[in-house]
Amino acid sequence: MRSDPRDYELIAPGNLRTVVELLSRSPGEWLPIAGGTDIMVQYAAGKLPSRKLVSVWNLPELRSIEVLPEEIRVGAGSTYTDIREHEVIAREFSMLARAASWTGGIANQNRGTIGGNIVNASPAADSLPALLAYDAQLILVSVRGERRIPYAAFHTGYKEMRLAPDELIKTISLPRKFSGYVCHSRKVGSRNAQAISKVCMAALGRVAVTGPSETIEDARIALGSVAPVPLRLGETERIVNGKIIDESLVRLARKIAIAEIKPIDDIRSTAKYRAAVAGNLVAEFLNLLADTKGMNRVLARWNNAPGDTAEAQILPCCGSKRWAHEMAVRRPFNDEAALILASDETWRNLDEADWIEAFNSHPRIGETKRQGETHNSDAWSRPEQEKVTETGNAAKIALAEGNRAYEEKFGRIFIVCATGKSAPEILEILQRRLRNDAANELQEAAEQQRQITQLRLRKWLQG
Amino acid sequence: MIHSSENHVKSEISFTVNGEQRVVRASSMERLLDVLRGQLGLTGAKEGCGEGECGSCSVLMNGSLVNSCLVPVLQAEDANIVTIEGLAQEAQLHALQEAFLECGGAQCGICTPGMILAAAHLLSKKPDPTLEEIREGLSGNLCRCTGYVQIFEAVARAVRRAEIASFS
Numbered sequence: 001m002r003s004d005p006r007d008y009e010l011i012a013p014g015n016l017r018t019v020v021e022l023l024s025r026s027p028g029e030w031l032p033i034a035g036g037t038d039i040m041v042q043y044a045a046g047k048l049p050s051r052k053l054v055s056v057w058n059l060p061e062l063r064s065i066e067v068l069p070e071e072i073r074v075g076a077g078s079t080y081t082d083i084r085e086h087e088v089i090a091r092e093f094s095m096l097a098r099a100a101s102w103t104g105g106i107a108n109q110n111r112g113t114i115g116g117n118i119v120n121a122s123p124a125a126d127s128l129p130a131l132l133a134y135d136a137q138l139i140l141v142s143v144r145g146e147r148r149i150p151y152a153a154f155h156t157g158y159k160e161m162r163l164a165p166d167e168l169i170k171t172i173s174l175p176r177k178f179s180g181y182v183c184h185s186r187k188v189g190s191r192n193a194q195a196i197s198k199v200c201m202a203a204l205g206r207v208a209v210t211g212p213s214e215t216i217e218d219a220r221i222a223l224g225s226v227a228p229v230p231l232r233l234g235e236t237e238r239i240v241n242g243k244i245i246d247e248s249l250v251r252l253a254r255k256i257a258i259a260e261i262k263p264i265d266d267i268r269s270t271a272k273y274r275a276a277v278a279g280n281l282v283a284e285f286l287n288l289l290a291d292t293k294g295m296n297r298v299l300a301r302w303n304n305a306p307g308d309t310a311e312a313q314i315l316p317c318c319g320s321k322r323w324a325h326e327m328a329v330r331r332p333f334n335d336e337a338a339l340i341l342a343s344d345e346t347w348r349n350l351d352e353a354d355w356i357e358a359f360n361s362h363p364r365i366g367e368t369k370r371q372g373e374t375h376n377s378d379a380w381s382r383p384e385q386e387k388v389t390e391t392g393n394a395a396k397i398a399l400a401e402g403n404r405a406y407e408e409k410f411g412r413i414f415i416v417c418a419t420g421k422s423a424p425e426i427l428e429i430l431q432r433r434l435r436n437d438a439a440n441e442l443q444e445a446a447e448q449q450r451q452i453t454q455l456r457l458r459k460w461l462q463g
Numbered sequence: 464m465i466h467s468s469e470n471h472v473k474s475e476i477s478f479t480v481n482g483e484q485r486v487v488r489a490s491s492m493e494r495l496l497d498v499l500r501g502q503l504g505l506t507g508a509k510e511g512c513g514e515g516e517c518g519s520c521s522v523l524m525n526g527s528l529v530n531s532c533l534v535p536v537l538q539a540e541d542a543n544i545v546t547i548e549g550l551a552q553e554a555q556l557h558a559l560q561e562a563f564l565e566c567g568g569a570q571c572g573i574c575t576p577g578m579i580l581a582a583a584h585l586l587s588k589k590p591d592p593t594l595e596e597i598r599e600g601l602s603g604n605l606c607r608c609t610g611y612v613q614i615f616e617a618v619a620r621a622v623r624r625a626e627i628a629s630f631s
Contacts, residue, residue, distance in 0.1 A: 003492075005489075005490035005491075005492040005493040005494075006471040006490050007471075008490070008491075008492040009491065009492070010491035010492045010535050010537050011491070011537075012491075012537055012538065012540070033535070035533075036533045036534060036535060036538070037515055037530075037533055040494070040514075040515070040532070040533040040534070040535065041514040041515060041533070043492070044494075044513050044514060044532070045514075053492070053535075055535075055537065055538055057538050058538075081527075101599075104515065104603060105518060105602050105603015105604065106528050106581065106584065106585075106599075106600055106602070106603050107515070107518060107521055107528045107529050107530045107581070107603050108515055108530065108533075108603060110527045110528055110529055111529055111530070111533065111534070191602075192602070193599070193602035193603055194516055194602065194603055194605075
């Protein structure tokens, strides 16, 4: 039966101190509510045990993400949106950002919080295996002070946790020690959005080159929805660490993993299916590690190349030497997503002169000879302008005229992300942009170059 | 201690709805959805599932897409709320509304207000989304009529039109 709002009381003190004092005055009486994505569901169904609620939504002390040299401190009141949009988390803890993007839909990501997800303690929560794999720690707060515990020790049984009735989770700390690790995360369910996982996994590890063969180092495998709590597969990890990955090891790991989990039959899936999927996911992760394709081969080689080689290799993707330098400095990157994020960030922070250098490395649209002498990006430009070069003479002439008018007005060549665009489309864009003022046009050209660079990076990684 | 319904005190909660300052008397745990529909007569937001799964009660709260069935009204205090009723400018429909009409993006209409607000939220963050981004932006909004294709087309059409408009 639906709840009657008049039976409930919700207060919103607006600061953490008052909330914590309230929790300590009558422990267990007040239920903290953040974005309500779980509590309001129980409330609507008449299943909420508590009649008194205290809002912790949007408390400034809980909603910040602090990047420190050794760790990232994520306020427990940070939403999934806050997490997936945070550039450092997306780069260094990409499995957590991905899990955030799998949770609910956009509206739930705007309201659901990481702290709420932890105390709600669903064994199927998408973000919790990532916290396990990344060795997250929790900072709990009460009037008695703060204490820090490993997240791995927090959930002790189904919906049971080491949280005193007067305590709140304040911060989730992520240690920044996984650079160079290969990561692999998966959600297996009916669909990503609005569907709870049948099985989810977050796993990372390193391949060390010791002698002629590659062995696994520090595998960290965590699964959701296969036990009463999110589960780290300690036995499986012990079996694979220090070993060379081959078929027999993968077979053994699959067997141990299935023995380690305790899946159940429920409305979403069966124990048998979950066990099979869990085994498959572990095998998939090990195979990824084995051919180090979890880390793209091009990326892996580039990560290890000397600085000047790395700069020279990546330069044609953009054309700006400073961009290439900063990208090389920011290595290593775990995956394509991290590389692209860093590229976007670096590009936006460059000066106008760097942008112009990149623009000048392109041939005029409709031509195949570049302007500047910084390097050769002609090989990239040809397939990008493929649809343009199929064009008839009349359009070519119109383009050439447009280019001239553009160069006269703005003093540099016209940059457009040409991939997939036909000559008439480009002509239309060119004519529109001719009406821009200088400042707007610079921004627009830079945005086009950013897109071109992204496409080139993606192609580059494909080898 | 259980509060009895009889002596329950309602509080005054104020927020902005579609640009207008409003003050309501409500129990703090009343759902924003019920206050919008029941007290303010804004029936554009629909109750579908009532548990944050379907998106038909979507509204914008401080520019952020939320399911109003999961927002206790006290948490909307001082917020800036936009419902589907606030999207059109007088008689001029919003570009998304026009595009939904043209593409057949609305059939029975239950999901439509939420779909359009989810699309508006997406475009506020990504003015030039890819099809994949449109699909993800609307993935929390369920439609049982259209099969989604016309809805995605409508959003893409509104994007193209906005691009043309902003440069002409």
